[in-house]
Amino acid sequence: MVSPITPSAAGATASSATTIPDVVIRLAGNSQDGIQAIGGFLARLAGRSDQEVMTYMTIPSTISGGPSIFQVRMGSGEILSAGDRADVLIAFYQHSYQDHRASLRAGGVLLYDSDHVTPNPDDKEVTAVGVPMTSATVEAVGGSAKEKGKNIYVLGLLARMFDLDVPKLNQLIKERFGGKNEDIVRNALLAFDAGYAYPAENLRHCLYRLEKSSVPAGGRPQVTTDGNSALTYGLLAAGVRYGAGYPITPWSSIMEGLRVELPKYGGVFVQAEDEISAISTALGFSYGGHLAVTGSSGPGLSLKMEALGWATMAEMPLIVINVQRGGPSTGMPTNIEQSDLMQALYGSHGDCPRVVLAPKNVEDCFYLALEAGRIAREFSTPVIILTDQAIGTRIEAFDEPDLPKLMVDVKPDTSPRAPEFKPYPLNDLTRHAPPGSLMTSGKYPTVTGLEHDEMGHPTANAFLHTKMTEKRREKIKAVANSLPTPELAGDESGEVLLIGWGCTYGPIREAMGRLRTAGVKVGHLQMRHINPFAPGLEEIFNRYKHILVVEINDEGLYGFGQLATLLRARFCNPAIASITKTDGLTYKISEIVERVAKHIDLPEGTILTRKQSILAVTPR
Amino acid sequence: MSTTAVLPTPPPAPGAPLTKKVLLADHPTWCPGCGDFAVLASFYKVLEKLNYPQEKIVTFAGIGCSSRFPYFVNTHGGHYIHGRALPFAAGISLGRDDLHVFVFGGDGDGFSIGGNHLVHIARKNPRLTYVIMDNSVYGLTKKQTSPTSPIGFKSKTDPWGAFDQPINPMRALLNSGATFVARSHATQVNHMVEMMLRAANHDGFSVVEILSECVEFFDGAFDSSIPRKGGVWSLIDLKKNDGSPEDAARHDPTDEVAAFKLAMEPWPGKFGVFYENKSRPTKNALEQKLIANTREKTKNATDLELLSKTFARMR
Numbered sequence: 001m002v003s004p005i006t007p008s009a010a011g012a013t014a015s016s017a018t019t020i021p022d023v024v025i026r027l028a029g030n031s032q033d034g035i036q037a038i039g040g041f042l043a044r045l046a047g048r049s050d051q052e053v054m055t056y057m058t059i060p061s062t063i064s065g066g067p068s069i070f071q072v073r074m075g076s077g078e079i080l081s082a083g084d085r086a087d088v089l090i091a092f093y094q095h096s097y098q099d100h101r102a103s104l105r106a107g108g109v110l111l112y113d114s115d116h117v118t119p120n121p122d123d124k125e126v127t128a129v130g131v132p133m134t135s136a137t138v139e140a141v142g143g144s145a146k147e148k149g150k151n152i153y154v155l156g157l158l159a160r161m162f163d164l165d166v167p168k169l170n171q172l173i174k175e176r177f178g179g180k181n182e183d184i185v186r187n188a189l190l191a192f193d194a195g196y197a198y199p200a201e202n203l204r205h206c207l208y209r210l211e212k213s214s215v216p217a218g219g220r221p222q223v224t225t226d227g228n229s230a231l232t233y234g235l236l237a238a239g240v241r242y243g244a245g246y247p248i249t250p251w252s253s254i255m256e257g258l259r260v261e262l263p264k265y266g267g268v269f270v271q272a273e274d275e276i277s278a279i280s281t282a283l284g285f286s287y288g289g290h291l292a293v294t295g296s297s298g299p300g301l302s303l304k305m306e307a308l309g310w311a312t313m314a315e316m317p318l319i320v321i322n323v324q325r326g327g328p329s330t331g332m333p334t335n336i337e338q339s340d341l342m343q344a345l346y347g348s349h350g351d352c353p354r355v356v357l358a359p360k361n362v363e364d365c366f367y368l369a370l371e372a373g374r375i376a377r378e379f380s381t382p383v384i385i386l387t388d389q390a391i392g393t394r395i396e397a398f399d400e401p402d403l404p405k406l407m408v409d410v411k412p413d414t415s416p417r418a419p420e421f422k423p424y425p426l427n428d429l430t431r432h433a434p435p436g437s438l439m440t441s442g443k444y445p446t447v448t449g450l451e452h453d454e455m456g457h458p459t460a461n462a463f464l465h466t467k468m469t470e471k472r473r474e475k476i477k478a479v480a481n482s483l484p485t486p487e488l489a490g491d492e493s494g495e496v497l498l499i500g501w502g503c504t505y506g507p508i509r510e511a512m513g514r515l516r517t518a519g520v521k522v523g524h525l526q527m528r529h530i531n532p533f534a535p536g537l538e539e540i541f542n543r544y545k546h547i548l549v550v551e552i553n554d555e556g557l558y559g560f561g562q563l564a565t566l567l568r569a570r571f572c573n574p575a576i577a578s579i580t581k582t583d584g585l586t587y588k589i590s591e592i593v594e595r596v597a598k599h600i601d602l603p604e605g606t607i608l609t610r611k612q613s614i615l616a617v618t619p620r
Numbered sequence: 621m622s623t624t625a626v627l628p629t630p631p632p633a634p635g636a637p638l639t640k641k642v643l644l645a646d647h648p649t650w651c652p653g654c655g656d657f658a659v660l661a662s663f664y665k666v667l668e669k670l671n672y673p674q675e676k677i678v679t680f681a682g683i684g685c686s687s688r689f690p691y692f693v694n695t696h697g698g699h700y701i702h703g704r705a706l707p708f709a710a711g712i713s714l715g716r717d718d719l720h721v722f723v724f725g726g727d728g729d730g731f732s733i734g735g736n737h738l739v740h741i742a743r744k745n746p747r748l749t750y751v752i753m754d755n756s757v758y759g760l761t762k763k764q765t766s767p768t769s770p771i772g773f774k775s776k777t778d779p780w781g782a783f784d785q786p787i788n789p790m791r792a793l794l795n796s797g798a799t800f801v802a803r804s805h806a807t808q809v810n811h812m813v814e815m816m817l818r819a820a821n822h823d824g825f826s827v828v829e830i831l832s833e834c835v836e837f838f839d840g841a842f843d844s845s846i847p848r849k850g851g852v853w854s855l856i857d858l859k860k861n862d863g864s865p866e867d868a869a870r871h872d873p874t875d876e877v878a879a880f881k882l883a884m885e886p887w888p889g890k891f892g893v894f895y896e897n898k899s900r901p902t903k904n905a906l907e908q909k910l911i912a913n914t915r916e917k918t919k920n921a922t923d924l925e926l927l928s929k930t931f932a933r934m935r
Contacts, residue, residue, distance in 0.1 A: 048935060175933075223934040236927055242715050244707075263914040264926050268714050268907045273740035277707035280700070280737075284711020287698065288719070292711070310701050400931050407924055412716070414675075435696035435712070435719050438675045442642070446690055447698035456698070457646060457691065 017163055017209040020614050022075020024083035025158065028100040029092035031068035034151035039070035040224075040395060041155055041172050046074040047224035047397030048168055067095060074210060080506030082394070084588040087613040088161075089126075090154055091117050092133070107616020109206050111157065113150075127205060127615075131157060131198060140194030141187045149191035156195020163209040166196065208615065220399040227362040227391035231321065232257035234369025235293055237403065239410030240319065241267030242285035243293035244278040249333045250389045251297045251323040258293070275303035279320070283307060286316045287447060289412025289434030291373055295321030295385075298340045299329065302347065308382055309348040310449040312472060315430040317376035317383075319369070324388040324502075326584045335584030336390040338502050339553040341562040344384045345531050351469055353476040355383040356531040360505035362391060363398035368528060373408060378482070379475050380430040386530065388552075390503035390586045416440050422454040423447060426467050429475060476532055485536035486525050493543035494521025496596060500550045501527045501563055504587055508550050511592035518607045520600070530563065533570065541573055546600055550579045550592055638671050640664040645694040655806030655832030656686050656753055662812040663693065663722075663751075669813070670720070670820055678721045680709050682729040685760045686753035686832065689724035703733030706741040706750065710903075713746045717904050720820070721748040728758050731767040731787045742796035742825055746903045749819045750827045753806070754789060755834035756841050763837040770887070773838070789829045790883035790894055794876065799897040800826035801879070803890070806833060807846050808853070811891065818893060824902045831888075845888040856882065856892030874898075 025042070027035040073083040089104040091097035091112040097119060104110060106125045114130030137150040152173065159169055173192060177185045225233075232254050235243075241262060245255035259269040268285075272278035278294050285292035296304065301322045311318050324340045326332030344356045355375050359368040365387060372383040414436035423445040424430055433445060446456040451465045459465075490512045500508045505526045512524040523544065527534070541547050549564035555578055560568060564578040579595045581587070593607055643664050650656050667677065677695040681687035683702035690697035700708045709723045730738055730752045741750075757775065758764040764777040768789060772781040793801045800822040802815040812830060819826035831842040843849040859870040871892075872878055879895040901909075918926060 044934075221935050223931050225934045233927060233930060236923075242711070244711065261930075263907075263911045264918050264921075265923050266911055266915065268911075270710070270714065272707060273736055276704055277737055277740065280704040280707035281711035281714075283700075284708040284713075285715040286711075287708070288712050288715035290715050292715075306701055307704065314698065400935070403924055403928050403931065407927065409923070433696075435678045435716065436675055437696075442694075444645075444674070444695050444697070449701055450699060458699075 017207040018615075019209050019211055021211050022073060022079060023088065023162065023208065023210065023614065024071065024073045024086045025088040025090070026069060026071045026086035026100060026103055027090045027092075027154070028067070028069045028096035029090075031066050033068070033092055034148075035068060035070045035092075037176070038151045038155050038158075039072050041169060041176070042072045042074060042158070042164075043395040043397065044172055044224040045164060045169055046072075047222040048172075049165060067099065069096075069100065080509045081589060082506075082586070084590050085613075087615045088158075090158075091119075092150075093117065105613035105616070106611055108613035109161075109615055111154075111161075126613075129202065129206060131202070133157075136194055136198070137191050140190050142190075149187055152188045152191040153195035156192040157198055157203075158195075159192070160196045160198065161203060161206050161208060163207070206615075220402070222397045223400045224395055224397045225362065226253075226393055226395050227359070227365045227387060228253045228323065228393065229257060230362050231359070231365035231369050231385070231387060231392075232261065234366035235319065235373075236261060236265065237366070237401070237407050238319075238370045238373030239291050239408035240293045240369075240373065241265055241410070242269070242282070242288075242290045243267075243295075244270040244272045244281035244285070245295055246272050246275045246278045246300060248275075248297045248300045250325060250392050251295050251300070251321065253392070254295055254321060254323070275300040276307060279304040279307040279311075279318075282318055283311060283316055286311075286318050287432070287434065289414065289432075289436070291317065291319070291377060291410040293319040293321065295319075295323070297323050297325050297333070298327045298331070298343065301340065301343060305343075305348045308354075309350060309352055311382040312348070312352045312354065313350075313449045313451070314447045315380045315424065315472070315475075316432070316447065317380050319372045319376055320382055320384045322384060322386050323392045324386060326389075326582075332584045334389065336388050336503060336552055336586055337582065337584060338386075338388060338504075338551050339562065339582075340386060341501075341530065341551075341553070341566075344386050345566070351473070353473050354531060355379070355381055355476060355479055356386055356529075357383065358386045358501040358528060358530055359391060360500075360502065360526045360528060361398075362394065362396035364528065365391060366401055370406060370408070371528075373410075375479055375482075377410065378429075379479055380432065381475060381479075386502065388502050412436065421445075423456045424452060424454045424468065424471070426454060426471060429478075480529075480532035480535055483529050483532075483534040486527060486529075486534045486540075488523050488525050488540060490516060490523040491521040492523060494523065495544065495600060496520060496522045496546045496548060497541065497544035498522060498524045498548055498550060498592070498596070499527060499563070499567070500524070501530060502552075504550050504552065507587040507589050507592055510589045511587075511596065514589065514593050514607055514609070515596060518602075520596075520602065520606075522596075527563070530566075537567075538571055538573075541571060541575070545575065547573065547576045548579050548596060548599060549576065550587065550595075552582070552587070553580055554582050555580045638668055638674055640668060642674065643667055643694050644692075646691045648692045649688055650685060651834075651836050653835035654685070655755065655830075655834070656689070658806045658809055659686075659751065659753055659812060659830055659832055660689065660692055662809050662816060663689075665809075665813045666816045666820060667693075667695075669817060672720050676719055678709075678712055678719050679724065680705050680712070680721065681724045682734060683760070684726035684729045684758075685755075685834070686724055686726040687729055703729050703735075704737060705729070706734060706737045709748050709750075710741055710744070710746040713748045714904060714907060717747070717908070722820070723748060723750045725750070725752055726759070727752065727754040727756060727766050727768045727787075727789075731789065731792065735767070735792075738792075739796040742793065742798035742827070744903045745797075745799055745824045745900055747824060748826075749816070749822075750825070751816065751819075752789070752827065752829045753832040754829055755832050755838060756786075757834050757838040759834045759837055769838075775837075788883060790889070791880065793827050793829070794879050794883055794895055798827050798895070799824040799900050800893075801895040802826075802828045802893045804828055804830045805842065805845055805853070805891055806830055807842075808891070811855075815893070818896075822896065823898070824900065842888065845891070851888065854888075854890045856890045856894070858893060 113133040115134040282294035416438040450458040551561035679697035682705035
């Protein structure tokens with residue numbers, strides 16, 4: 001492999017760089033420009049440098065083309081959100097510039113493709129640097145000139161601006177393109193080097209260095225991936241070897257992952273003809289004694305509901321994933337919304353208590369898949385994982401899981417069953433005998449959606465329906481006893497308890513930090529177990545004056561979001577109030593801070609927000 | 621109603637031949653005179669002949685009168701939701717290649733609410749046997765028009781006589797790409813046993829449609845193929861490949877076009893094996909081949925090695 005120039009020789013001297021703790025970079029272009037790839041490289045680089053990283057991505061629902069952005073926040077502290085506004089905006093096109101200029105903080109750097117963008121000359125609020133990204137890429141790659149490598153060119157520019165680890169980036173480029181032919185790797189490296197070698201004098205006001213990580217080295221290595229992938233690998237670790245699904249955005253990448261991965265593990269993933277068939281096939285796998293998965297996004301979950309009712313009635317273990325998006329109906333398929341909570345809990349017929357979990361970030365997708373597997377098997381019940389578009393598509397770095405300790409081996413237990421075996425004992429948890437199990441009693445069990453007696457035979461007996469309904473309810477209540485008390489951050493008592501679920505974790509935690517800096521006593525609790533509630537919530541709630549539930553869904557007819565409604569119904573605590581929104585985007589920290597401040601009548605000016613970019617600290 | 625059967629029979633000794641006595645479970649809930657009784661009796665005979673280990677047999681069903689079937693057979697089994705038993709059974713079969721999976725259902729379950737699944741399970745060809753008890757009426761919900769009700773049939777939803785074109789089951793099944801398609805009649809026990817046996821021994825997705833009269837809501841529906849009621853029992857004369865001149869006129873079940881022609885014969889049509897394709901691999905086999913090829917590439921790495929490698933790539 002030839003690397004045409006040695007970047008370190010052309011590199012800027014360290015002394016001219018300003019050291020910064022963290023930076024938010026927004027890349028705006030079109031979906032085919034590979035800006036996700038730049039984001040991915042930066043995220044993985046940060047992960048390999050023990051730096052914290054958080055990304056945020058929007059993709060258009062069109063197949064090709066259309067505006068697309070990727071936002072990366074890299075830093076040395078604990079990075080929990082992708083940042084409200086950007087310090088650097090990279091604009092590939094005029095529309096990218098126009099649509100995203102407002103997201104750039106004062107004092108930030110606008111890096112634009114001078115081949116396509118003419119910025120407003122009167123805009124003195126930001127440092128504008130024009131770079132002929134398209135023509136420079138074509139020139140660098142040469143020959144069969146294509147502007148295709150301009151994302152990698154920009155990566156080179158950023159590497160120069162932020163004094164990033166070039167050998168590691170080169171290694172990442174080689175890994176990423178290594179599977180393809182040599183020319184592609186070579187062209188990518190040429191584009192990267194050209195970006196890196198962009199005349200330093202043009203960038204001299206824009207050279208920075210990220211602080212060294214304060215996290216002590218020697219812990220577990222960092223891995224970088226997106227939430228849907230983390231969930232996929234979590235399912236593999238949980239012992240899921242069988243599943244079925246139907247394509248729908250943003251769930252599809254999980255089923256694609258499973259379809260490719262499962263055969264390696266001796267398993268099968270079926271692409272079904274529709275959502276109903278998918279859950280039915282998955283339940284067939286479960287009936288066979290496997291731990292199986294199906295999943296979808298909101299509309300698909302609606303289609304699965306009748307079968308999910310069967311799973312409750314027949315007491316069949318199953319992991320069901322819902323990667324939530326904007327609804328109702330086809331809604332906003334590539335936007336975030338947390339409006340499927342009620343559907344997850346109640347979207348079926350009959351009394352149908354269910355287990356519902358919600359991962360708080362990318363890392364948690366992995367661990368909640370394990371938790372879902374544990375609950376599904378231990379309690380012989382369907383478990384719904386409510387993840388969402390934001391967590392599913394964004395990339396984060398986290399500690400590599402301790403796989404030898406975590407991996408679960410699930411095999412059908414077809415050992416002969418004792419004469420007293422009953423599939424639905426009234427006074428014990430259901431433990432199905434999958435087919436292949438010899439019944440020493442000579443009586444073979446039926447699993448059924450009809451109300452049944454302890455052997456699974458149909459009945460409309462009043463006593464049995466009462467007792468079996470109770471059995472199914474008490475089982476889910478017993479799940480609660482197996483849960484830890486939720487983790488509480490910040491002040492353990494005081495003015496405000498912020499409650500969230502799913503992707504709101506980072507912004508809420510940072511909002512808590514800002515409010516506490518301003519002297520408000522605030523705690524934060526992110527609920528991972530939505531149904532049943534983990535024990536100890538009531539006692540925690542009683543320690544705060546205000547309990548604000550932050551969600552991305554509508555306030556409904558009576559002014560409360562979906563989790564807030566559930567919590568009010570459960571605890572009858574009038575201090576529980578709601579912060580909701582339905583713009584299809586994740587929360588900005590400032591949005592939460594402002595809504596909290598308003599709710600508790602905080603005098604204006606109590607909270608100081610940084611208006612200027614961190615890059616503006618040094619006068620230029 | 622609870623109909624839990626008292627089973628006085630002690631479990632058979634391991635390896636003992638499967639008998640009807642062992643296979644009896646709940647007493648059937650069907651109306652007296654229902655054709656499904658004969659299908660059940662024939663199925664016991666089929667299992668006796670197949671003599672699979674009892675614990676390896678699975679009977680599953682959707683919703684409908686005939687879908688009560690699994691309660692009446694003492695094997696592993698169950699009762700799923702309306703129309704979706706096929707994808708469920710495909711999951712059983714693909715997840716557990718060691719089992720013998722039988723699915724039972726009616727015309728509403730199979731051709732109406734489950735129509736989409738029937739088409740797709742047929743094309744995917746998992747190893748399982750599907751018995752459709754077609755009575756051409758909705759029986760459990762008491763006499764509504766079904767997808768196989770003939771034009772003119774007076775039901776509660778078409779009191780003036782149905783006018784929607786009914787499904788031709790044989791044509792629909794052939795068109796879906798099912799690899800074994802046969803047709804039988806609930807008044808012909810020996811024929812049913814023969815068809816179900818052939819279906820069970822077929823390596824792939826096998827379907828037997830059995831005309832099974834609902835005496836309550838569609839009395840006499842299939843008389844035209846019952847000789848003692850003045851009908852004609854017309855069997856498919858299968859090719860013997862004996863080189864004789866008369867053999868040329870016989871039906872070759874591997875000939876799809878000939879099968880379609882048979883399916884197009886006017887009511888009540890012929891009975892027997894319409895089509896059999898022994899060369900198309902099952903989905904079970906194809907998935908196992910995919911697994912074997914993939915495992916060979918990963919040099920049979922353990923699960924822990926595989927996942928550790930995946931995480932190492934994300935560093």
